[in-house]
Amino acid sequence: MTNKKPAKTGNSASPQTNRAQKSRPQNNRAQKSNAATSGSSLMPLLLVVIFLAGLIGAAQQHMLPYGIAGMYLTLSLLTFIAYAIDKSAAKRGKWRTKESTLHLLALMGGWPGALFAQNVLRHKSVKASFRNVFWLTVVANLAVLGYGIKTGAVNMFI
Known part of the structure; x- marks a missing residue:
């Protein structure tokens, strides 16, 4: 005698099917969350x-x-281009721009272009460690700018 298991009917589902069905509402919530996040990308x-x-x-x-305003505009444009080149290289599997180079450009004053690129190109916008360092470069740049304005040191650059 063999021990045969009774055949399953179409109504009963395997554990994998149940897990997939249970995860669907979570996926829908994730999609709504992503939609809300993309809407909030207007703030940066x-x-x-x-x-x-x-x-x-x-x-x-x-x-x-x-010259200071011109420097920020120029560096922002260059940084945006660097992000676009890196995004293109990432898609094609080619040689990438170092993260330290992108951070240096942001620190020097290209952070507006970097922030714009992160939101428009959707590049370097997910990796938490990169974003944390990026925001540190923004704070550092603004601190130096504020110090330069307060002390009049910005006038030495032009």
């Missing part, structure tokens, strides 16, 4: 626009040399 872009507009406005009011 708004921050970039306000910062750059503030720099230009400060230069027009003679509170800041035009």
Whole structure:
């Protein structure tokens, strides 16, 4: 005699099927969460626009040399291009730009372009360790800018 298990009917599901069915609502919540997150990506872009507009406005009011605003705009453009090149290389499996290079560009004043690239190109926007260092470069850059404005040291650069 053989011990045969009774055949399963179409109504009973395997454990894998049950797990898949149970995970569907979680996936839907994750999709909604991602949609909400992508909607909130407007905030960093708004921050970039306000910062750059503030720099230009400060230069027009003679509170800041035009060269400082120009430096931020130029470095932001170069940093955005560096992110775009790195994103393209990542997609093609080619040689990548070092993260330290991207951080250095952000630290020097290209962080508005980096933030814009992270949100528009969706590049380097997930890796937590990269984002943490990126935000440290933003804070450091703004601290140096603030110090330079307060002491008048920004006038030495132009």
